[in-house]
Amino acid sequence: xxxxxxxxxxxxxxxxxxxxxxxxxxxxxxxxxxxxxxxxxxxxxxxxxxxxxxxxxxxxxxxxxxxxxxxxxxxxxxxxxxxxxxxxxxxxxxxxxxxxxxxxxxxxxxxxxxxxxxxxxxxxxxxxxxxxxxxxxxxxxxxxxxxxxxxxxxxxxxxxxxxxxxxxxxxxxxxxxxxxxxxxxxxxxxxxxxxxxxxxxxxxxxxxxxxxxxxxxxxxxxxxxxxxxxxxxxxxxxxxxxxxxxxxxxxxxxxxxxxxxxxxxxxxxxxxxxxxxxxxxxxxxxxxxxxxxxxxxxxxxxxxxxxxxxxxxxxxxxxxxxxxxxxxxxxxxxxxxxxxxxxxxxxxxxxxxxxxxxxxxxxxxxxxxxxxx
Ligand code: HEC
Ligand code: HEC
Ligand code: HEC
Ligand code: HEC
Ligand code: HEC
Ligand code: HEC
Ligand code: HEC
Numbered sequence: 057x058x059x060x061x062x063x064x065x066x067x068x069x070x071x072x073x074x075x076x077x078x079x080x081x082x083x084x085x086x087x088x089x090x091x092x093x094x095x096x097x098x099x100x101x102x103x104x105x106x107x108x109x110x111x112x113x114x115x116x117x118x119x120x121x122x123x124x125x126x127x128x129x130x131x132x133x134x135x136x137x138x139x140x141x142x143x144x145x146x147x148x149x150x151x152x153x154x155x156x157x158x159x160x161x162x163x164x165x166x167x168x169x170x171x172x173x174x175x176x177x178x179x180x181x182x183x184x185x186x187x188x189x190x191x192x193x194x195x196x197x198x199x200x201x202x203x204x205x206x207x208x209x210x211x212x213x214x215x216x217x218x219x220x221x222x223x224x225x226x227x228x229x230x231x232x233x234x235x236x237x238x239x240x241x242x243x244x245x246x247x248x249x250x251x252x253x254x255x256x257x258x259x260x261x262x263x264x265x266x267x268x269x270x271x272x273x274x275x276x277x278x279x280x281x282x283x284x285x286x287x288x289x290x291x292x293x294x295x296x297x298x299x300x301x302x303x304x305x306x307x308x309x310x311x312x313x314x315x316x317x318x319x320x321x322x323x324x325x326x327x328x329x330x331x332x333x334x335x336x337x338x339x340x341x342x343x344x345x346x347x348x349x350x351x352x353x354x355x356x357x358x359x360x361x362x363x364x365x366x367x368x369x370x371x372x373x374x375x376x377x378x379x380x381x382x383x384x385x386x387x388x389x390x391x392x393x394x395x396x397x398x399x400x401x402x403x404x405x406x407x408x409x410x411x412x413x414x415x416x417x418x419x420x421x422x423x424x425x426x427x428x429x
Pocket of ligand 2: 081082083092093120121123124125126127128132215216219220221227228229252254255256
């Protein structure tokens with residue numbers, strides 16, 4: 057019985073492992089690497105993973121996420137730094153360390169709790185994806201039982217919800233169409249295309265950053281649908297598609313509130329407000345073209361940030377200089393370090409935002425209806 061079960065689960069997996077050519081030497085290590093994650097036992101075919109009484113794979117940790125964090129918490133990308141006030145270098149995904157904050161609310165009477173609308177606090181759990189790893193002090197989100205806009209259960213959320221623990225050829229080993237998580241969730245879209253920076257070495261900067269190329273909004277949509285595009289959501293906004301010439305020009309000319317129309321296409325790109333583009337590379341500094349698209353990644357990071365909802369900037373402050381001040385949480389470095397810099401919405405919307413929105417956070421008014429009203 058056990059042998060039959062083992063063979064039926066093991067053989068397809070071994071086939072995948074030996075055909076995979078993922079970017080990571082460790083994750084393409086084949087059978088030799090099983091024991092880094094699995095508790096093994098001897099059988100006639102050599103060492104194989106052990107299974108518990110209900111057929112679950114026995115892991116070197118309470119669950120899959122804890123296994124990943126054994127290596128990835130403070131090394132190989134360092135996705136869970138020890139100190140939320142001194143996070144490891146940013147490599148694109150954000151950092152789970154901000155989930156450990158007690159409060160990330162820096163607003164002025166606006167924007168507390170999921171969905172906004174009241175005044176703080178905003179607990180660290182809303183810094184982003186609450187992966188469940190009790191051994192690392194990480195628990196399921198206290199306020200959301202499922203993914204907003206979808207049904208994936210928060211209690212199951214972990215690294216193997218998004219990354220294939222056995223490696224694959226996709227960007228960062230993310231799941232693609234037809235691939236299944238250990239808890240049985242099946243992805244319905246292709247994995248997103250991107251190029252990423254090295255997991256060890258310098259942090260992202262204007263000429264060294266994830267190059268988002270294709271499919272990002274639809275990929276997040278596996279669990280969230282086309283979030284922000286229905287009236288069920290507090291902030292309504294387009295989440296995919298080309299930007300249009302006015303928004304392109306805004307993006308390219310905006311060089312901070314002190315120089316809002318003095319920038320240029322060749323150097324307009326900032327990793328704090330990335331555009332999806334099939335031709336983008338990790339060192340490209342050029343701004344928006346007719347093919348540049350808005351995606352979930354324009355405004356959010358994948359893991360967590362010290363702004364609410366894994367946003368790339370704090371939506372509840374009027375000026376970015378006020379990030380971290382009220383809560384004492386980590387202040388996200390502003391790409392435009394002038395004291396008058398508002399939310400990065402203005403880089404895409406300067407033509408309209410230049411003559412209003414200086415006294416409240418944008419999302420306080422643009423919170424309901426198309427783009428807000
Ligand atoms: C990077 C860590 C890691 C490595 C390396 C690894 N596994 Fe796994 N494996 C996991 C995780 C995590 C799960 C899912 C456990 C769960 O949540 O049920 C899993 C599940 C399994 C399962 C259960 C069926 C399934 O797909 O859910 C089998 C069988 C298995 N692994 C075999 C292997 C074999 C054989 C190797 C070596 C060739 C290997 N694993 C290498 C992490 C790993
Ligand atoms: C035994 C240590 C170890 C464990 C356990 C481990 N990893 Fe890794 N992982 C590595 C190493 C080493 C690399 C390559 C680092 C580099 O490129 O500098 C890597 C790379 C990665 C990458 C980047 C791959 C790419 O193509 O860029 C991801 C994503 C990743 N691991 C996710 C996971 C997940 C999810 C788990 C748990 C299921 C896990 N890892 C468990 C050691 C580990
Ligand atoms: C133009 C910027 C932008 C884009 C693009 C965007 N978001 Fe958001 N998102 C926001 C802002 C701003 C908030 C906070 C709204 C608030 O506080 O009222 C938010 C909040 C959220 C929340 C929490 C909502 C709640 O009710 O608490 C989720 C979930 C979310 N976004 C998912 C997504 C997904 C998935 C995508 C892509 C399909 C996406 N977002 C694209 C700006 C954006
Ligand atoms: C495997 C399913 C899954 C995928 C894929 C996924 N999410 Fe989520 N997401 C969840 C779940 C479950 C929650 C609710 C639990 C929580 O908030 O941690 C959530 C919550 C969120 C929140 C609210 C976080 C908070 O702290 O309140 C945001 C924002 C979000 N997701 C954005 C994204 C974006 C952007 C992507 C694509 C990069 C994405 N999600 C991909 C499952 C997923
Ligand atoms: C909701 C989906 C989701 C979950 C959950 C998730 N990741 Fe990721 N992860 C991503 C995406 C998407 C990227 C690519 C981010 C980018 O380049 O903007 C990424 C990037 C990474 C990277 C590359 C370094 C970086 O910071 O970008 C590593 C390593 C990694 N993840 C490991 C993990 C580990 C370990 C866990 C669990 C503790 C985890 N991830 C949980 C979606 C997820
Ligand atoms: C005090 C409330 C308020 C604040 C704060 C605010 N807006 Fe507005 N915004 C409005 C109103 C009302 C309109 C519609 C009237 C108009 O067209 O001028 C509008 C219009 C817009 C439009 C054009 C909408 C359309 O349908 O053409 C954009 C884009 C916009 N705002 C962006 C922003 C940005 C970015 C911020 C933050 C820097 C911001 N707004 C802050 C109230 C506000
Ligand atoms: C990456 C660029 C980008 C960012 C960042 C961005 N937007 Fe937009 N926004 C767009 C695009 C593109 C449209 C759709 C315009 C169209 O269809 O003509 C849009 C539409 C809108 C509209 C509807 C009116 C209009 O001009 O069409 C409002 C209001 C708005 N955005 C507010 C915001 C607010 C508030 C933020 C920050 C939380 C924000 N946007 C961030 C690109 C962006």
